[in-house]
Structures are given as C-alpha cells and as structure tokens.
C-alpha cells in the first residue's frame with residue numbers, strides 16, 4: 001500500500017504508507033496522484049491533510065530509485081505543483097521526519113503543522129545531489145535566501161522548534177500533529193490561498209544578496225573540498241533570485257543531471273547504504289545482528305580521563321547513560337573532572353537552545369578514584385594510554401570488582417584484545433570499542449571482536465554504538481585493527497615521497513585537493529609524532545635496540561624511512577611542541593606553516609643518502625598514497641579482519657577524513673578500475689622490491705583477473721574465506 005485516504009467530516013486525510021520511512025517511491029507517487037485527484041474532485045471534501053504512517057511524514061525520494069527508470073515515472077515536482085495549485089487548502093501534518101522530497105512535498109502544501117519531536121530538512125547534499133523537486137526554489141521564497149541556503153547547503157536535520165522560528169512550519173504542537181492539522185484545515189476552508197502558493201512569491205534581489213551568494217561559493221569551495229553538490233545547491237538558490245519559478249525549476253533539474261554525471265552522487269549514496277549495512281553484522285557461526293539480543297546498558301564507567309576518556313564520557317552522557325568516571329590519582333581526577341564538566345556545560349547549553357531540559361537529557365557523571373564503586377555497572381570502557389601492562393593491570397582489577405555479567409571494553413587503538421582479555425575471568429565479556437578523537441564528535445566506532453568474545457557482547461557493543469549515534473563497524477582482532485593498519489602503508493608512502501624530493505606541504509596539498517580533510521603530515525602533527533615513535537622504539541625499529549651496523553634506511557631487509565624518528569629526536573612532536581612537520585605559532589598552536597628547518601633538513605638528508613629526486617607530479621602522490629591504502633584493505637579482506645569492502649569504506653569515510661564523495665578507498669579502487677590499480681602497484685613493486693606493502697594483494701589480483709567486478713559483487717566473487725569474523 002502506498003497512500004490511503006479517509007474522510008474526517010469534510011477533510012480528506014491522505015496517508016503515505018511505505019515503511020520503514022515512507023520513501024516516495026514510484027508506487028507512492030502513483031498512489032498520491034490517484035488519491036489527491038479523487039479528493040480534489042470529491043464535492044464532499046473541502047480541505048485535504050497529508051500525513052505519513054508510523055508517525056513519520058517521509059524521508060524523501062527513494063534513494064534506491066536514482067539511476068533507474070523508476071525515478072522518471074510521475075515526477076515528484078509535478079505532484080507538488082498539482083498540490084500547490086489545489087483550490088482546496090492542503091495541510092501537511094509532519095510527525096517524525098520530513099526530509100528531502102518529504103519536505104519538498106510539505107512545502108507545496110499551503111500549511112505545515114509539526115509535532116515537537118519532528119525534524120525537517122533538505123539533506124540531499126549529503127548524498128551528492130540537490131533538492132530537485134522544487135525545494136531550492138520554494139524554500140528561499142518561504143524563509144529568505146540566507147536561511148534557505150544554510151538549510152540546503154548544510155543538509156542538517158532541523159528540530160521542529162527551530163523550523164517554527166525559521167518559518168518553515170506554521171505551527172508546532174506537543175500532542176497529535178494530525179489532529180492539529182485537521183483542525184487547522186477546517187479553520188482555513190474558504191481562506192484565500194494565493195499567498196500560500198510559494199511558487200508565486202517573488203524574491204527581490206540586491207547587491208548584498210549577490211555578494212552573500214558569491215561569498216557562500218568561496219566558503220563552500222574551501223569547506224567541502226571538491227564536493228560538487230554544495231556548489232550546485234548555491235547555484236540553484238541563486239536561480240531562485242534571478243529567474244521565474246519555472247525557469248528556476250529547469251535550472252534545478254539541469255544541475256541534478258550534471259551532478260549525476262560527476263559520479264559523486266553514486267559514491268555518496270553507496271556510502272549512505274554502506275553505513276546502514278555495517279549495522280547488519282554477521283558472524284561465521286551464522287549468528288547475525290537480528291538473531292542476537294543485546295543487553296541493555298543502564299549504567300557505564302570510563303577508566304581514564306585523558307582526551308579519549310573525556311569524549312567517551314560525554315558520548316555516554318548524551319545518550320542519557322549515567323557514567324562513573326575513574327582516574328588513577330586525585331590530581332588527574334580533578335583535571336579530568338574540570339574538562340568533562342566544561343564539555344557538559346556546552347552540551348547543556350545546546351540542549352537549552354533546542355528547547356530541551358538538560359537534566360532529563362544528559363546522563364549524570366560521577367567522578368571517583370575508587371574501583372570498588374564499579375561493582376554494579378553494566379559496562380566499563382577502559383581509555384588509558386596505549387600500554388599493554390597498564391591495560392592488563394586494569395582488566396585484572398575490573399575482572400575482580402565488576403559484577404559477573406558486566407561487559408569490559410577496551411578503547412585500545414591497536415593492541416591485542418585477546419591478550420587483554422586473557423587476564424580476566426571472563427574473556428567472553430571482553431571486547432574492543434575503538435573510539436576516534438574527539439570521541440564525542442567523531443561518528444566512527446570500531447568494535448573489535450576477540451577470539452572468545454561472545455555474541456551477546458558483540459550485539460551489546462554494536463547496539464551501544466547506535467545508541468551513542470555512531471556508526472559501529474565490527475572488525476577482527478589484529479595489530480592496529482582495520483583503520484590504523486591501513487594507515488601504515490599510506491604514511492610509509494608519504495614519508496618516501498619526502499625522501500624522493502617532495503615537501504610536507506606538497507604532499508598534504510595533493511591529498512587535500514583529492515578531498516582528504518587533512519593531508520598525512522598535518523594529521524601526524526595533530527595526532528602527535530611521539531605516539532608512533534614510542535611504538536617503533538618498543539618494536540626495536542628505532543633507538544637503542546636497533547642492532548649495530550643496520551643501514552639507516554633499512555629494517556629487516558625492507559626499506560625504512562627514519563625521517564619521523566629524526567624529527568622526534570629533535571623534540572619535534574607536532575602541534576603539542578609547536579614544531580613537527582610544520583611550525584606553529586606556539587606549543588599547542590593549530591595553524592601550521594611550512595618550516596625552513598624541515599626544508600633544510602630534508603635537503604641535507606637527501607644529499608647524505610644520495611636519493612634520486614623524482615620530478616614533481618601531484619597525481620603520483622595521490623596514486624601512491626591511495627593505492628597503498630587500498631592494497632592493505634584487500635589484505636584485510638583476505639585475512640577476514642573486515643567482512644566486506646563496504647565496512648572498510650565506512651571506517652575511512654567516518655574516522656579518517658576520506659572524502660565521502662569518493663566513496664572510500666575500496667570504492668575508489670573499484671571506480672578507478674582494479675586492473676589499473678593492480679598495474680600501478682605491480683610496476684611500483686617491481687621497481688621497489690624492498691617495499692613489501694606495495695606488493696599487490698592476492699585478492700586484488702584475483703578480482704582484477706575477473707575484470708574488476710562491481711564492489712557489491714566482491715563478497716560473492718571471493719567466496720567464503722572473506723568473512724571469518
């Protein structure tokens with residue numbers, strides 16, 4: 001069933017009914033035409049109300065229809081024009097969500113009533129397109145160009161109270177929006193509708209508006225780095241100022257098709273569905289996300305109040321979970337407490353601005369030094385620094401103080417979860433929950449399954465991720481898991497590029513122009529170079545443990561770049577020391593400038609080691625870094641550490657600043673063409689046999705030999721071994 005109609009006296013109520021989110025698929029559009037036509041012709045009907053079943057108005061166009069012939073049958077904008085032209089008043093009753101085409105449909109109605117919990121928005125930009133059912137033309141006519149531009153270009157979901165202030169909806173109700181809409185519909189029978197037909201409103205232009213739009217273009221170019229949809233949105237809104245409604249609509253349509261031709265929407269829509277698929281985990285035993293029950297988490301604890309711990313506490317509190325926060329000494333507890341409280345105050349302020357009561361929307365946080373207070377918590381997340389012995393000591397304690405069915409999670413970013421679990425009496429209850437910094441903002445959560453982790457623990461951790469508003473991805477346990485493991489070859493290539501003649505700012509610029517939020521050197525400076533240095537020292541790759549006579553640029557027979565080690569030996573740890581690959585205004589400064597010291601150092605280094613310089617070629621930078629990343633992704637799939645390429649892409653899109661409009665590293669490899677990726681890696685490896693990370697992965701070779709099938713077919717082509725999770 002797609003849309004139904006019933007009569008409430010003289011008001012016809014048309015209900016969109018297409019679970020789970022009332023997407024406006026072709027069948028719904030056909031049904032809307034039929035029901036609306038009949039209601040319009042029915043002499044007993046004096047007004048019409050449009051709503052959605054399941055307390056959701058609509059999530060907009062059916063994204064799966066884009067690129068298929070279904071999208072061409074009955075255009076949504078034709079339906080919108082018919083509704084707007086209706087002689088009978090039409091009221092949208094918005095419950096839950098009115099997003100994308102859903103809001104565009106509501107904007108065609110003469111009035112909009114929303115329930116207080118509802119969210120509205122035009123999030124098309126987030127899936128690479130623009131609102132192309134009249135949204136870019138009607139919204140500016142309703143709320144003005146600046147406000148409309150903000151809504152359309154950012155694609156955010158706007159709470160009903162804000163929508164009322166902006167003028168997107170006419171009324172917000174605490175109770176039943178449908179009843180309120182029916183009441184309003186009755187009241188406005190016979191009222192003139194002309195001013196309610198947004199397509200007839202004129203926008204007056206002036207030079208300020210033009211300047212505003214020009215500035216918006218410049219800002220969007222910087223902020224969205226290569227994404228085409230935000231720019232198309234601005235162009236469409238500009239058309240609403242200069243062109244008639246119908247000409248503007250034509251412009252909107254053209255822009256939609258030119259965006260489609262860039263390939264960006266396909267990548268972003270792949271990313272959208274991949275995120276949803278990540279939640280549907282499967283296990284080699286046959287257990288799945290929908291067969292395993294998660295345990296409810298009513299209370300939680302966080303051990304360690306460093307940057308990560310603080311963010312995790314805030315995340316839990318925002319999900320209304322009361323938290324006990326533990327530190328090892330009184331001074332650190334005090335510092336952590338201050339920082340957490342200040343972050344909580346910010347959250348409370350945001351809630352107040354949205355009209356919510358902070359005390360009922362934030363879980364309480366209790367600070368203590370006493371592990372004994374953890375005896376009743378349902379789940380603990382350890383977030384101390386990366387040291388196996390320290391983690392083991394904490395897990396021993398947790399194992400003895402926590403109740404037997406409590407889950408013990410480690411926020412390690414790459415240590416062995418099994419080894420940590422081995423010191424407890426309940427390894428089945430131990431699981432990795434790898435958050436990304438800042439943990440209260442970044443959406444990614446890698447859930448790391450150990451050998452003995454129970455299905456209930458997996459289901460609970462995945463469910464917790466969802467509750468925290470994160471995209472949780474289940475991965476296997478290996479050094480550095482998925483995301484950080486792939487970073488290794490990527491950073492290795494970045495470092496070799498410096499040896500071969502490039503400078504940090506050139507490599508960063510190439511990767512940022514490719515779309516990365518941050519190039520590799522800026523990223524290392526932000527994270528702190530000392531972290532990797534400590535780990536390499538522990539592994540004996542640098543420092544006193546390196547055997548005498550080892551060549552400076554070789555370890556265990558493979559090429560090695562000591563550049564980062566040398567920087568650390570000079571006290572250059574990145575932003576925190578004010579010097580790293582870049583120089584900063586002060587220790588802790590955020591704005592990095594190219595550093596003459598680094599330039600001089602690199603020149604001397606190249607001379608000392610007589611390294612042949614490469615001619616400058618930004619394309620080569622991107623190819624080497626991105627293909628190194630994807631090649632490790634193929635190995636991860638071979639090893640069964642990720643169950644599908646989509647999961648790897650979700651990790652990179654949400655945790656590592658990969659540009660979503662390129663889908664993720666595996667999607668990128670697939671869109672470039674696997675034979676080309678293979679060929680490039682083969683050539684590089686032939687010329688550089690001492691760089692084993694660039695040896696093409698077996699799985700890549702296998703898929704390339706099959707001609708590079710579409711990414712969604714990789715799972716079936718590679719057969720069983722891939723999913724060992």
Ligand SMILES: CCCCCCC/C=C/C(=O)SCCNC(=O)CCNC(=O)[C@H](O)C(C)(C)COP(=O)(O)OP(=O)(O)OC[C@H]1O[C@@H](n2cnc3c(N)ncnc32)[C@H](O)[C@@H]1OP(=O)(O)O
Nearest residue numbers: 021023059060061062063064099100101123132133256276
């Ligand atoms: C000239 C060309 C003319 C074309 C004009 C077209 C103009 C209009 C364009 C649009 O409307 S594009 C779509 C805009 N809407 C969105 O981007 C909303 C996307 N959805 C969401 O943000 C969320 O799903 C939600 C609606 C907020 C619900 O979130 P929740 O966490 O509750 O559930 P999910 O797991 O995300 O979704 C449940 C289920 O529904 C599927 N789904 C959601 N939205 C759509 C959609 N618009 N089309 C198709 N399917 C959708 C989602 O994939 C889930 O299904 P499964 O993947 O689990 O099977």
